[in-house]
Amino acid sequence: MFHVLKSIAVSVSAGSLAMVSGAADAQIAPTASGQLAQTQDAAVDNFSRSRNTSVSQRTRPDYEALGIRAGAFLVYPRLELSAETNDNIYATGAGEVDDTILHVRPELAVESGWSQNFLSAYVRGSINRYGDNEDENTEEFGVGTAGRIDVTRQSNIGFGADYVSTFEPRTAPSAPRNAVAPTELDTAQTYVSASRSSGNVKLTGRADWRSFDYADGRDGLGAVIDQDNRDRDVASLSGRVDFAISPDTAFFFQATGNQRTYDVASTVAAPNRDSRGAEFLFGANFELSAVVRGEVAAGYIEQSFDEAVFDDVEGFGARAQLEWFPSELTTVNVAAGRTIEDTPLTGVGAFVSSSTSIGIDHELLRNVILNARLTWSQDEYEGVDREDTRLGANIGGTYLINRNLGVNASFSTLDTESSGAARDQDFRVNKLAIALVAQF
Incomplete structure (x- = not known):
């Protein structure tokens, strides 16, 4: 359902506003793969974690879009109008350029109203x-x-697919600094998942495929900036076993394998970055009384490249996501992770990305939601002397006027520092945004 301006609710759970965060990088993000498919059977107490309701999950009947009935489906039209001021639109360390950006974002979503099974578009x-x-x-x-x-x-099958034609944000570490216009990026992804629980055991499997296609750009002299060496397909397959030791605690083991295949053939001057990787994690999923719930896991990650010029990467892997409920009106979210990511730098295969964040959502009134979020990340490049550190902060609020109208406002800042012999430039970006959302 489109609870409380659907994108607003999703954004509040992330500690920012959907329309504001979208305005921040001027890009359309696909829906989280499997978000609608990875549901758990509430009747299975050993794996249900529904004792608490976060601020972003709480239903607000007087402020939810009713949708338009179309047979067994509900149609939700939505239009967002937002304005943003940005003091460094090119994300540069010197000669910053500021501007005001207007965004118009129409959307049409459809959801089934069946008692069993689910379908959305x-x-x-x-x-x-x-x-x-x-x-x-x-x-x-x-x-x-x-x-x-x-x-x-106790068992279900999930599936989904997305296609998005967007542009790489100027703040992205891989964005070409000398491009006169943002780099166009087309992404496609699809997945299928399956889950079955029986007694104290739950089995889950998932297969994903993603494709990235970057368009060539041009520099200030009109020369072509070739981006073909960044085009790639990523396939992954994961399996997970959960074992419940009580109705509110379960331990699990998850194994994931991936294959990253680049479109451009390898040459001596520009070897491609085809690679295979694995992740093995042990962890726990829990909901302790009415105070905290979440999932933590740690283990081993690796990525091995076909070309010897690239260093293989291996080491400690982890992820965590916790929700703390100091009161019914306040939710604190904490997340962290350590993964291996691809890089477009010549002669560099990957970097290890470590990240953490903390966010607070507070329901000041039934129709007034405040939020704040602090993020930190560090990228350590393998095979070259470079380390990037990012510190970001966002504060904002949502005012729900009625079930059809809402207003969002936020201020965000991002401070990026790069060190090492192959360092990138340092920069800071500050943004102020306000948006009006109409939904039906």
């Missing part, structure tokens, strides 16, 4: 217009679907 766009720097103007588009088949009360 969406189509959305974003028209982004800069006041003084027309080369930054973009138009984005996304379409996708997700579903769940309830085989039995």
Whole structure:
């Protein structure tokens, strides 16, 4: 359901505003793969973690869109109008350029109203217009679907697919610094998952495929910036076993394998970065009384490259996501992770990314939600002397006028520092945004 301006609710759970965070990087993000498919059977007490309700999950009947009935489906039209000021639109360390950006984001979502099984689809766009720097103007588009088949009360099959035509944010570490216009990026992804629980044991499996296609750009002299060496397909397969020791605690083991295949053939001057990787994690999933719930895991990660010029990467892997409920009106979210990511740098295969964040959502009134979020991340490049550190902060609020209208406002800052012989530039970006959302 589109509870409380669907994108607003999702954004609050992340500690920012959907329309504001979208405005921040001027891109359309696909729906989280499997978000609709990875549901758990509430009747299975050993794996249900529904004792608490977070601020972002809480239903607000007087402020939820009713949708338009179309047979067995509900259709949710939505339109967002937002304005943003950005004091460093090119994310540079010197000669910062500021601008005001207007965003128009229409969206149409469809959800089934069946008592069993589930099917949804969406189509959305974003028209982004800069006041003084027309080369930054973009138009984005996304379409996708997700579903769940309830085989039995304890087992289901999930599936989904997305296609998004967007642009790489200027703040991305891989974005070409000399490009006169943002780099166009087309992504496609699909997945299928299956889950079955029986007694104290739950089995879960998932297969994913993602594709990244970057368009060539041009520098200030008109020369082509070749981006073909970044185009790639990523396939992954994971399996997980959960074993419950009580109705509120379960231990699990998860194994994931991936294969990353680049489109450009390897040459002596530009070897491609084809690789295979694995992740093995042991962890626990829990909900302790009415105070905290979450999942923590740690283990081993590795990525091995076909070309010897790239250093293989291996080491400690981890992820964590916790929710603390100091009161019914306040939710504190903590997340952390350590993963291996690809890099476009010549002669460098990957970097190890460590990240952590903390966010607070507070329901000041039934229709007034405040939030704050602090993020930190560090990228350690393998085979080259470079380390990037990012510190970000966001504060904002949502005012729900009625079930059809809402207003969001936020301020965010991102401070990036790079060190080492192959360092990138340091920069800071500050943004202030306000948005009006209409939904039906």
